[in-house]
Amino acid sequence: MGKNLTKRKDDYSKWYNELVVKANLAENSAVRGCMVIKPYGFAIWEKMQAELDRMFKETGHENAYFPLFVPKSLFEAEEKNAEGFAKECAVVTHYRLKNDEDNPGKLKVDPEAKLEEELVVRPTSEAIIWNTYKNWIQSYRDLPIKVNQWANVVRWEMRTRLFLRTAEFLWQEGHTAHATKEEALEETELMNNIYAEFAENFMAIPVIKGAKTESERFAGALETYCIEALMQDGKALQAGTSHFLGQNFAKAFDVKFATKEGGLEHVWATSWGVSTRLMGALIMVHSDDNGLVLPPNLAPTQVVIVPIYKGEEQLSEISEVANQLVDELKAVGVSVKYDDRDTQKPGWKFAQYELQGVPVRLALGPKDLEKGTVELARRDTLTKEFVKRDEVVGKVKALMTEIQDSLYEKARNFRNDHxxxxxxxxxxxxxxxxxxxxxxxxxxxxxxxxxxxxxxxxxxxxxxxxxxxxxxxxxxxxxxxxxxxxxxxxxx
Amino acid sequence: MGKNLTKRKDDYSKWYNELVVKANLAENSAVRGCMVIKPYGFAIWEKMQAELDRMFKETGHENAYFPLFVPKSLFEAEEKNAEGFAKECAVVTHYRLKNDEDNPGKLKVDPEAKLEEELVVRPTSEAIIWNTYKNWIQSYRDLPIKVNQWANVVRWEMRTRLFLRTAEFLWQEGHTAHATKEEALEETELMNNIYAEFAENFMAIPVIKGAKTESERFAGALETYCIEALMQDGKALQAGTSHFLGQNFAKAFDVKFATKEGGLEHVWATSWGVSTRLMGALIMVHSDDNGLVLPPNLAPTQVVIVPIYKGEEQLSEISEVANQLVDELKAVGVSVKYDDRDTQKPGWKFAQYELQGVPVRLALGPKDLEKGTVELARRDTLTKEFVKRDEVVGKVKALMTEIQDSLYEKARNFRNDHxxxxxxxxxxxxxxxxxxxxxxxxxxxxxxxxxxxxxxxxxxxxxxxxxxxxxxxxxxxxxxxxxxxxxxxxxx
Structure with missing residues (x-):
């Protein structure tokens, strides 16, 4: 399977597209520019979400949910933000379809069900959220508000690529409100640092933290901080952004608070987000011509065990050892899958797990049972070795850290060389x-x-x-x- | 605070609406029929999600993500399904706004950015998913597919109520594909049973499992199984549904598979979902005239500790005991919050936590320190008692089960009496x-x-x-x- 991938040096872009589809991460859908995130790809995204969500909560943020739609009049309230997103937004104009008399069995938009005011499918939620915060904030006692939401957003991009640029994507967007400029700036920096920490410790991707220039800033922001990563083809990828919005949105939506001292001031704002784009970065930084390479900290399955057998009797002997290994590995916190499906051959399984980037593969055959060994293959280095049965768990456990660190080192060396x-x-x-x-x-x-x-x-x-x-x-x-x-x- | 709620017997509907807003669960937004789920309400929903997600995964389901939009031609492919949802769907017709020359600073739909084919914002995802499954399924080896997605959906309801009926809501929708009718029917029943188990063990809501009549079935289903719960006003609420879709969608989207025996057959389908509507049920089954009552298994905060003090010195002494209690309670798996904010008085906090349904409240004052006691108030029964300091943790831990069981019993007795x-x-x-x-x-x-x-x-x-x-x-x-x-x- 892996052998069928285009090589990176021949066509990096084609290699990427093929890998995403063949490794069962995502695929294009019937909707222009929108992707289907397949179960394996989504399992990786879920691991990312879990870690990020934990980090957000540990720093005092709560999740909430705001509407998908932004009425046009709210959308246009903060001028720069509106200008930045108006050119590429999906607009809902009607709320009903009816039978098309000219085409039996077909439907058409019902002209009588036209909305009085058009609704924009959120490209980002500052407008709808600050219109809500207006009612949540009266006094300094109501501040800070530190809210995040996990949501889908839509930006009508003309040229799309799986994960990297899609019309609909999944993300988290944090929106905070503060009493002072200093506190808002601190928050902006804190969240950028959290993104960097996540990228380095979980994605094994070294990033450069910095500020965007004015022309690259988020529409409506006074400062945009970012983390920038480098892909194997020498192109950079913005992996996360954190915006200091000043009082722009508070002014646009008239959000004031009574200060401790009895004054009345506009609230200070930040927003920050990472998206399914991170999946693109993860893929492009570590993977090779054989397919996906995953850092253990984000691999849905860290270890797979494949039995090599002829006949039921051999399988049953092997399964006994394999199931014991599964229990032992789980006990030390390693996620492991025993693939004893009889619908596929070992060679097919090897290729599939290589393509899908499972960090460690263990193979068990009759000879291994005799010798008391297990064949251990490491995905990142493509190396194999035989390990004594009673050393496997310790070895695998140590490899989880070793592979994670080694991927980071490799990416950092490449980045530093570039x-x-x-x-x-x-x-x-x-x-x-x-x-x-x-x-x-x-x-x-x-x-x-x-x-x-x-x-x-x-x-x-x-x-x-x-x-x-x-x-x-x-x-x-x-x-x-x-x-x-x-x-x-x-x-x- | 709680005292300001309308009483259930005076106006149940008004009581509900007030409670949802005052307990910080949700509120109406600027978008007709769409709600904002506030952090406290969302924290409860997250607990529901976590338990359901665990149950889905334990029964072999995986998560994935499919597009928000359904092209009109796909939407109309399964006739009954289309008919069921066409009357109340949001339709995207344009992909750009432009400056409105007649109204400086305002935007309008750009007529030149009209979509060739309208996009329906998903009211449910059978159409887009079965159009995808077509490419995933060739042979019996590809079956079953057991996929779930957590998503937002939109149904343009005319009369909306927070959580119970909103134009946009959050839900999970499972979509499975099977080789045989029997297997699909088994899945339909399994998922209905999982919903019942969740309702009873976590929401503390007794439910009746059964089948819908033809006219109440999901549009496009051959059978709809459901769980029905009873609210305190004597009205029923459908809390979850699981649909046996037969081969309707497989036929509409031409999804066939090669059987083991070499034949070619249409695939059998199920779909099943629960939504943020469950929040409405949770509120209406247990809450009282003082506000929300939460079963401990779904309470974001199970125990709150409130200090009663004058001056910094007293606070510091109380905090020492309180923080120790926090550690001890966390150690036995109880989620606990110590609220030592100096911006609010104890009475305000008591009322607030009562309104928000925190199952157990502990209060600690100087007299308690002297006597080695803690005041323990139970939200569901509104009873108070003094507990010896060294018995608090054991008592609270036991109460978590006791309250959970007691809420269920109470709801079951009421239901059985009705x-x-x-x-x-x-x-x-x-x-x-x-x-x-x-x-x-x-x-x-x-x-x-x-x-x-x-x-x-x-x-x-x-x-x-x-x-x-x-x-x-x-x-x-x-x-x-x-x-x-x-x-x-x-x-x-």
Whole structure:
């Protein structure tokens, strides 16, 4: 199975598309730009959700649910936000279908069931949420509000790709309200840090934390912080964003609170989100020409055991050992599946689990029973070894950490090897073309230059890294004064 | 706070609406018929989700995600299903808004961004899912498929009520595909049993399992099984349904599989769902004139500790004991919150937690410290007692089971007292008017009689109970032959 994948070096994009479908992660649906997330893909997403949700709750956030629809009049209330999303939103105009007299058996929109006001399918929920917060917030006692929702959103993208860019996607969006600017800025940073922690510890993806430039900011935000990851093809991917919204939405929706001191002030806001796009990053950072490679911390099945047998008697002997292994592995917190289906051959199973990125595969045949061994195959390194039966559990348990760390190291080394400092525009173009990755270069701070570089190279400023060194310099394009290097890259 | 609620006997419906809002469960939004589920209400829903999800997975189901939108041509493919939902569906016709030249700052639908084919916002997902299953199923090896999704759905209801009937609601919908009719019927029954188990063991709500009559079936189903619960006002509420869809969807979407024997057959289907409507049932079955009453198994906070103090010193002494209690309660698996906010008085907190249905409240004042006691108040019985400090944890732990059981008993007694056998139509009307509840009566089996009774009394057949005794009789309206009693009730 894995052997049928296009190779990364031949066509990275095709490799990705094939992998997503063949590994049973997702597929295109009958609805333009909307995907079906298949059970195996969804199981990975559920693991991500569980960890993120835990981290949100540990930092004092609660979940809630707000309507899918945003009435047009609310949608347009915060001007920049509306402008940012109006061009690509799904609009509900009617609430009924009726029989189409001209086409028996067919339905058509009932013109008599036209809505008085159109409803926008949420592309993001600031508008509907801040219209709600207006009623929740009267005094400083009602603050902060730290609410998150897991939801589907719709942005009518023209060019879509599974997980990376789809018309409908799943995400979480946090929306918080604070009494002071400082507190809101702290929250913005906290959530960006949580995303970074999640990416590094669970997805095994190293990320660069930084701030977006004005032209790359979320529509309606004063600051957008982000985490940026690097894919194996040298393109960057924005993996999460956290926005400081200032008082823009509080002003647009007239949300004021009575301060402790008896004043009346507008509330400060943040919002932050990650989406099923993370699945795309997870796939592209670790996987290889044989298929998906999953970090153990997010693998729905960490270990699979495959019996190799002829006849019922052999199977029954093997199953006894295998079931014992299952119990022992579960007891040490490893998720394990024993695949004794008789509808598929071992070779088919091996290929399937390789393609689906199960971190460790154990195989048990009659010879193993004789010798008291188990064959252990590691997905990330594609290495095999025989392990003594009574050492298997300890070995596997240790491998969970080892593989997780090793994937992170590998990704970090690749990423670090792909941050190139350049000081001329020729070098900029050369590196971008020949090597890719992040280009660390001076920029004069103007949107005009940023745009010009984008036009000329397709590279955008991914972020102004938080940890950049103070270093004045000359803009790589204009030669004008620069306050420090920023990171450019082509991006998903 | 609780004292401000309308009393159930004065206006049950008003009591319900007030309770939902005042207990911070949900509220109406700016979008007609759509609700905001507030953090406290959502926390209860999350507990329901977690238990149901566990039960689904334990019985071999996996989660997945299918598109929000159903293209009109797919929507109309299964005729009865389409007919059932066409009258109340939200339709997306455009994918862009543009500036309204006549109204600066306002947006309008861009007529140039009209979709070639309208998209229906899913009222249920059989159509989009069976169109997908077509590609997943070739042979008996691909069966069964047992998939569930947690999603939002939209049905354009004209009269809406928080949780009970909303234009958008949250639910889970299971969609399974089987090789045989028997297996599909087994699945239909299994899932109905799981819903019953969940209702009884977690919601503390006794339910009657049965089959819907033809006119009450899900659009497109051959059989609809259900669980029916009884509210305190004597009205029934359908709390979950499980549908045997036969081969209707497989035929509509041309889903066939190669059998083991080499034949080619249409696949057999089921679907089953419960929704945020369950929140309405939970509220209406247990709550009282003081507010919400929650069964411990679904209470986000099972125990709250409130300090009663004057000055920092007292608070610090009390907090020491309280924090120890928190640790001890957590250690025995009880979820507990220590509310030492200084922005609210103890009396306010007492009223708030009563209104929000926290099962057990502990209060700790300076006198308690002296005497080594804690004041324990039980929400369901509104009783108070003083408990020795070192007996609190054991007592509270035991109370979790005791309260859970007691709520169930109470609801079961009420329900059993409200199943009345009647043998004449006069009696039928009298019982319905004076007592309410389920009426067990003979029915001649025709939709005409069923409809007539509905017209005359507003009562519908809730179900043909699975456990009814074989007993021929005369229809309560027509006097014609009846094969057994069915349950009538007015219903939500």
């Amino acid at each position: 941050i190139t400092e350049v000081d001329s525009f020729d070098e900029f173009k050369k590196v971008l073309k020949e090597k890719g990755g992040f280009i660390s270069a001076h920029w004069d701070g103007t949107p005009e230059t940023e745009n010009k570089i984008k036009e000329l190279t397709k590279a955008t400023i991914r972020c102004v890294p938080f940890d950049r060194e103070e270093e004045a310099g000359a803009c790589v394009l204009t030669g004008k004064h620069s306050e420090g290097r920023v990171l450019f890259a082509k991006a998903y | 199943i009345t056998e009647v043998d004449s139509f006069d009696e039928f009307k009298k019982v319905l008017k004076e007592k309410g509840g389920f009426i067990s009566a003979h029915w001649d089996g025709t939709p005409e009689t069923e409809n007539k009774i509905k017209e005359l009394t507003k009562a519908t057949i809730r179900c043909v109970p699975f456990d009814r005794e074989e007993e021929a009789g005369a229809c309560v309206l027509t006097g014609k032959h009846s094969e057994g009693r069915v349950l009538f009730a007015k219903a939500y």
